[in-house]
Amino acid sequence: MSKTPVTAVFDIGKTNKKFFLFDQNLKEVYHTYTRLEAIPDEDGFPSEPVLPLREWMLDTLKKALEFQEFEIKKLNFSGHGASFVHVDDSGEPVTPLYDYLKPFPEDLLEKFYEENGGKMAFCQQTSSPPLAMLNSGLQIYFLKHAKPEQFKKVKHCLHLPQYLSLIFTGQMVSDYTSIGCHTGLWDFAQMDYHDWVKREGIEPLLPPILPGDSLLQTKPELGSIPCGIGVHDSSGALLPYLNQEKNPFVLLSTGTWAISINPFNKTALTEAQLNQDCLQFLSISGQPIKISRLFIGEEHKYQVEQMYTHWDLPLGTYKKLKFDKAIFEKVAKNSKKRIGFHYLKPQDYGLGRAQQSDWNSFPEFTEAYYTFIYELTDIQVASLQLVLEGAEVNRIYVDGGFNANDIFLEMLRIKLPGKEIIPSDFPNGSALGAAMLVNMNF
Incomplete structure (x- = not known):
């Protein structure tokens, strides 16, 4: 019996660690996943269980190589951003994989910004809002200045997707999609590492940058399979749309966050845009991509729960x-x-509203929900305009949780006349994008 040739992808999120096999048409033919318990770092803050993760990944691939029905021809990885693995010369982790939600010492952060021309000037140069540990490059600064004994052991700093590739190939590289993910490492005007990276002596710790579609090879004991260098998950999720759509478009990827991505917008960020949670990513070839973020899913969850409680309604x-x-x-x-939003910041989007929702002012649930979505879409349109300005498109794809919300979609259509609003869905898009990268299929 002949085996089906497949591409294997590990898709490592903060919660779920997934493994997929895609056939030659990039259709999913197998998947499995696990969840791993966080491990406290030396300060007692939860950290990514990097060694158990490595063990699960190696075990999973070895089992998959023995499948009778599939033959693995390619391997790649997608992983969450803002995460560094610090290793010694042999590639062994020498520190915890610090969580990007870990508090950053305020005095150290102030010192950093003072050394680099002030907070907003630095943020404009690096196209990154000030996000503390979520600016993952600052994690290396934190390690150097707050934990010098541990820092002495560090010989290489790898973004998580490239560490995943290292496990299987033994080779250390960097890629643009991880560098460009609000790290504070990259000077978008100079298109090079920012001066602070060189001044602090950190650049030598960062492995050479390869294009995102580069192919390495797994170690002989792991089959000598052509193997990718990994991709930042949000950037991976964009690739199926770039493959499908030949005309300019925006992707509105919704979930806990709504991420508006305009891969055709190369304009520089203004200070006002940075203050409205607008930033730039880098594409797989190192080109800037403008995006904006909105905490829409969490806001929706909170407000709907409040309404259900008020009117004593069932979930759904x-x-x-x-x-x-x-x-x-x-x-x-x-x-x-006016709905008094819980998570969103009215001053960011110029929408005046009450401090608190008074559900008694609505006759029933439907009108209250419509009012909430009306105001939520006002803010969503403002967030979208941040990435449309300077690079207008006619087509907006909406994927994720809100792509099935008829009221949300119709209100966007009314408020964005002339724009085609298209609900779409590529299940497991970041994994699919990683598979496309190693098959040159986009």
């Missing part, structure tokens, strides 16, 4: 609602009813 009630133009027009006229 909002999913039964369909768009009704008459209700929309009523809500649009009644602009005095």
